[in-house]
Amino acid sequence: MKVTVNTLAKMKQDGQKISMLTCYDASFASLLEAAGVEILLIGDSLGNVIQGQTSTLPVTMDDMVYHTRCVARGTRNAMVLSDLSFGASQVSPQKTFENAARLMAAGAEMVKIEGGMVMAETVDFLTTRGIPVCVHIGLQPQSVNIYGGYKVQGKSETEAETLKRDALALQAAGASLVVMEMVASSVGKAVSEALAIPVIGIGAGVDCDGQVLVLHDMLGVYPGKKARFVKNFMHGQTSIQGAVEAYVKAVRASTFPADEHSF
């Protein structure tokens, strides 16, 4: 059955965990959805894992559109979610809409934007004009040069409160989904409980409404540094299909992420 915003909302209501993985091509798209992954994210992590860049900043909207088309062709039931690349969502709500519309025309069903409260106006602009939005809060990889590295976010009590306040504001602005990256498990839990919309964690603890990983990380094929929140699901498996099924099962059973993958 087709996964829509309504499916995701109902899964949260029913306490069913949502599985998301990144995906960049048609062959993996059909494999991942056959294994039960609900959301395929064309992440700008393609800069790292496909292009060999050291950050997501060099990725262009043309790159995102190309990979969105590839994934959309291989997908029938999963939701297709695409990232706005660096520079595509920061200038104005109007420019963001133009870029997001390119992704929607390429086959995306929702777009993802990095940023907190500052993006509320943009979220409202897009969602009142036909484009569902996922907001990416906590660690925002496009802001790596502001942080001076990939660091756990929301560490102090005030920062954790700001995260929650931002998430609530973005939900009020019309966001359908949240991705929350690299925050303490307690923050992941508090934000997931505070929101009516689903919160998908990556390094945000087991109490989020779902989980996401970069495909190349969870298959153990990315040669770069492995983050604490990554688990190689190929271990003990004899096929990629088996590894992805093990991931979906672990997310559904809340056996992933374990404490060793959390902050």
Ligand code: KIV
């Ligand atoms: O680009 C990406 O892969 C992402 C995930 C880390 C959520 O945004």
Ligand code: NA
């Ligand atoms: Na991304």
